[in-house]
Amino acid sequence: NAGVTQTPKFQVLKTGQSMTLQCAQDMNHEYMSWYRQDPGMGLRLIHYSVGAGITDQGEVPNGYNVSRSTTEDFPLRLLSAAPSQTSVYFCASSRTGQWGLGDIQYFGAGTRLSVL
Amino acid sequence: SQQGEEDPQALSIQEGENATMNCSYKTSINNLQWYRQNSGRGLVHLILIRSNEREKHSGRLRVTLDTSKKSSSLLITASRAADTASYFCATDDFGQGAQKLVFGQGTRLTINP
Secondary structure, three states: OOOEEEEOOEEEEOOOOOEEEEEEEOOOOOEEEEEEEEOOOEEEEEEEEEEOOEEEEOOOOOOEEEOOOOOOEOOEEEOOOOHHHOEEEEEEEEOOOOHHHOOOOEEOOOEEEEEO | OOOOEEEOOEEEEEOOOOEEEEEEOOOOOOEEEEEEEOOOOOEEEEEEEEOOOOEEEEOOEEEEEEOOOOEEEEEEOOOOHHHOEEEEEEEEOOOOOOOOEEEOOOEEEEEEO
């Protein structure tokens, strides 16, 4: 099992450019999520999905779009990149996202994004 | 807003000493989880403690939970250089009912040889 795979590992964009951060998991997990990690801010939830065709907003959704057409993939789209989106992005998955039942998250290695 | 807040933000100790990190949260929870993040890597789950548990052990890790004070602590005993990492607590938001796992800001632990 590869677990959670994120691509690319590094990316530099110019302001206004668009791009898609890819995330794939091979554990047949229903729940997937995207976080951004900034110094001193910890991890903040951007969007999450409880299953194919279902997505919802997290704490900091503005400037990001997601879709979930398959169980395996959960891409994160930046439509018009801004310097404020410079960050490290993590994708994570869990079996159901039922934290009250003891579910846990598995993280990818991250994508380091710089927007100039 | 952040649900969990870790204290201290940074901790530096000698190898072999014990390391204690604290986490405070704001709302009722079902359980609390701790994760570790090595530099440049993703987070890895360490241990989960349920709201009806007061203490849990896993190897050199000991986690306590005080729901009356809305706080948890992570103790790493007999620290090793390999324990150098950032440690995060994470909680669900029972009151919201949403499937969001919210992370604190983390404690950066450095073990000096």
